[in-house]
Amino acid sequence: MNILTDTSVDSISTDETDHLTGDLLEISMGPQHPSTHGVFRMNVTLDGEQVVKLKPVFGYLHRNHEKIAETESYLGCMPYTDRLDYICSITNNWAYALAVETLAGIKVPERAEYLRVITGELTRLQNHAGLIGFLMQDMGASGTPLMYAFREREKILDLFEALTGARMMCNYMRFGGCRCDLPAGWLDGAKKVVEGFPKFLDEFESLLKTNEILMARTQGVGIVTKAQAINAGLSGPMARASGVDYDLRKVDKYGIYERFNFRVPLGEVGDVYDRYMLRVLEMRESVEILKQAIRDLPEGPIMDPGTKIRGFRPKAGEAYGRIEGPKGELGFYLISDGSPNPYRYRVRPPTLINLTLLEDMCLGHNVADIVIILGSIDIVLGEVDR
Amino acid sequence: MLGEGIVKGLAETARNFFGSYVNKERLTTVQFPEERLPQIEATRDFPFLVYDGTDPEPGLRCVACQICEKECPPKCIYIVKSADKKPDATGKAQFYPAQFDIDISVCMSCQICVEVCPFDAIKMDVEFEMSSEDRFGGLLLDKYKLAKSNEYYNKIHPTEAGAVDAALAEERAKAKLAAEAKAKKDAEVAAAKAAAAAAPPPPDATPALAAETPAPAVATASGETK
């Protein structure tokens, strides 16, 4: 079996092999693997099909985002944040804008806050829809749920294009507000999409909710307890599936989230099924928020008139701003030394930190389970590797 | 009963299977080269340079101020400022870009150049079929490839272009008024030298704002009158 042993740098030694039960099999899942959601690699040691060791290997998509940002102006960093988690660029914009606003003490006009909530929640919808589709794809459902999810996601991306000009790299927010106001008829389109969305969720649920194969595959797989989740810094739906009641929209009440009436679903077990169901439930809550926000959207300016976008120089100091991104707590930590470029620009990537417990979750499970556990974490390599 | 959920799922896919034949909502695919989606007005991909009038050479609004070059996050714009001034579409002497290149293989379509441009000279295009066999040269657009007329801009982004044109017209009208006032004053002051100052200014190429005003004016051609 020597040839079958990986000899790469971070390969795991198999010295402790018990010769009575045979050799361990070491496989490298990724960086070229259809289910690692990008160029992610896991060095997996298998006993038969059971995982006895798993080491994630990062950095295949590393481009030193933080270093690039140190050479850019505060405005120039904004389009780069789109490319962190390229599925939900608008919430990345929001987190960065929030951090800069905290750093410089900028007030955001009310209409802009509403626009942020609307676009941000639409982002959450399309992210979660895509994720549950991909999770089913990882489970082997030959694309059908994924295509249904994408059909729905497409409508939201069309809205983004009509508003910001781009489907994914929106570059929509600015510190002090938003870049552009709604075009004519946009709100009606958004209303239609939002009202049609629960229909898609119902369809998706009747396709899969009571499916025996889905339940057998996902329940009891990749369990994270509440204490583990808090200690490992899990955030977003990952933490809430384990029963951690921590939604930054409720806790920090950033923006205008305290005005909206919505609930935070919590899981009991913390397995893949809970993570999947939580996303479905969160989508329903997001639809509620969107309905309220579209109803209440006030007129007014969308940019703080006192904020200078170009040549922006905040006072020396530092700030940590965080929002509840679709994937978890997305934070930006900025240090200013008074120059037009940030002295230090740090992204707190939710998906990287959610991966902390990957090995713990996978141990003792099968190869097939690794794939769905990874799928349920919802990683985007643009953000993990930055 | 075992299999209930499976049967439900089968019913759902069957519904979608037949639905895709009768319901246009279900079959959203667009057969691309033959069918095309209607152009969304806000769509953006790569920048282009707007020129007024019919000839791009004098009509380019760009005055090579190089703000976009500085602000461009991936640094894909390359500008060489001209040494001399040439009259632009309105007839005023302006600096112009001797060279204006955008490497669209580097450009990330963030439209920050559009936002920072004080002269409404650079705008976002919607043309996306730009594949080229030459990986480097073919994707490096010079100012002749980048220059597109204001009519084209009006066609692709009607609302935005309308607003820009209105603002520009207002600026020009203001500039004209100011220049007329100034010319009048000059005329009064220089009444003695009647031949030199009394000549009426050309209708379009009216001298404009004072040079120190940073407003998005097309031109600051006060040098002409002085």
Add this chain to the structure above:
Amino acid sequence: MNLEEIKSQIEANVPGCRLEIIPNGSPSGQHSLLVDVEHGFTVASFLRDGATPRFDFCSNVTGIDWPVKEVSTKTKVKKIVDGVEKEVDEVVKSQTGGYLEVVYHLYSIEQREGPVVLRMRTEDRAERVHVPSLTPIWRSAEFQEREAYDLFGILFDGHPDLRRLLMWEGFVDHPMRRDYVDPDDYEYEPTAHDDVLKRAQAHRPAQEGGL
């Protein structure tokens, strides 16, 4: 929740530790607590288990590089110049920085409080770059400390698995340091007008000759 309160709580419970509140000049008002390296671990475990509120959630861990920087401050001093007393500007030059810093952003999920910003500083930027690892206390620091080690070269004592995270094994430098210089031997994507291209071109003959 007040940073002063937490400071006094820590001082009462962790004897001998040196704490300092670093003020934050920005409107965010997120002041931070500088902890000495020797007591960093004890202070952190007290914050997680003993403090009120308990800071059970470590959100963000990152490194910052502060290279030696000369700061000149102008002060007006009365001096006797040429026998006459005059008010003269005197420039006092002082050095700041010269260390690497680790920042932890702590929150309390139970009490919904935070953030408490915890900082630790290494002695210098070259050799003595050790700080205690807080991974045994907060698991969430595991990858982030690895990243700080990778990108800044901060050594975390007590980290269970301190390897590079984003750069590959065998990479020598730490790219997030302020004085980092690109090795200049990557396969650059040629771009017209790019100074990168020029550098790459300038580098190529040397590389071909050298290898």
Add this chain to the structure above:
Amino acid sequence: MFETIDQIFVLIKHWLLGYVPGMAQPLISAILSVVPVVIAFPLLFAITTVLERKGLGRMQNRYGPNRTGWFGILQPMADGIKSLTKEDIVPRTADQLVHFLAPVVMVIASFLVYAVVPLGRNMVIADLNAGVLFFFAIGSMVELSVFMAGWSSHSKYSLLGAMRAIAQMISYEMPLVLASVVVIMAAGSLSTVTIVNMQAGYTGIWPHWYVFTPWGITGFIIFMIAATAESNRCPFDMPEGESEIIAGYFIEYSGFKFALFFLAEYLGMFATSAMAITFFLGGWAAPFSFLTWIPSYVWFFGKLLTIICAFIWVRGTLPRLRMDQLMNFAWKFMLPLSLINIVGAGIWHFMPAGFTRWGVVSLLILLSCVLLSRGLRRNKWFHVRTYRFAS
């Protein structure tokens, strides 16, 4: 007239054989029987690939292939040309000979089983009196070639895939055979032709298919589930599991060898479907007595296409099971149920005809089905959950 159309292939064969000297007749006769089958089924494979891709596409709200030829009819030709012109890559460390032989063995085995499949009235290549036995014996050769492919590739993924495939195929061979035992009991013969003939009669307009008995329908369902697993179709496609072990045992194959695996897989699926038709759906027999004028082979291929469509439908809907769950299902549900089904068939045989035996046998099978599924469901992790919300 209808008789002639029904027997047209047989008549053509006999007419052609008339020109052949007596000594060569057995050989030519064999060739004349084999060649149409070897042509017809790959053709069906081509049609199925288009059908599958278009059907899946429609289920997923998209068009599917529609660019090559009219409505994408020529897509399999394009695929075939593509795979023929692709480079044939053999890993350096692979066992070259076995690596080459594996797809060949698989295709040969897949073709051999068609020898006993009655495609229409008087249309069978070889009417063996142990035809069913032949079918299962040759069918298990596929396992050999799968293992050859998995082992010789010298890749970890292919090894995993081969191990999964062997475990799965051997486990599901059991219920597959046991489900067909009821038919053999009823027909009293191992010959496929006899089995079909036994089902060819009608009561009124209703046919005598075995599927219209309680043990028949149970046997049919078990047979179809096992056939899905045997032919590595979704939701039992673990040996390939493209999201887990990428392509399983044929991960290291490319070009035409890959296409051969693909072909063999579909041929295997057709063969087991054809056997299910033969055993339970009356083979080439028409479903109603007034429809017997339609040629028998049309009925056979019609039924085959229907079953293929069902396969595609299932594939478009279900996610994949996990290996251990798959094994549990085979050994704890399928196997006991097929054994009970045999008992049921026995009871049926010895009870007088009428509603009583319908009731007794149905009750027996239903009861055991419920009990067995409860046994599977006893697992703690098998419930629809409700969720609470934070206050």
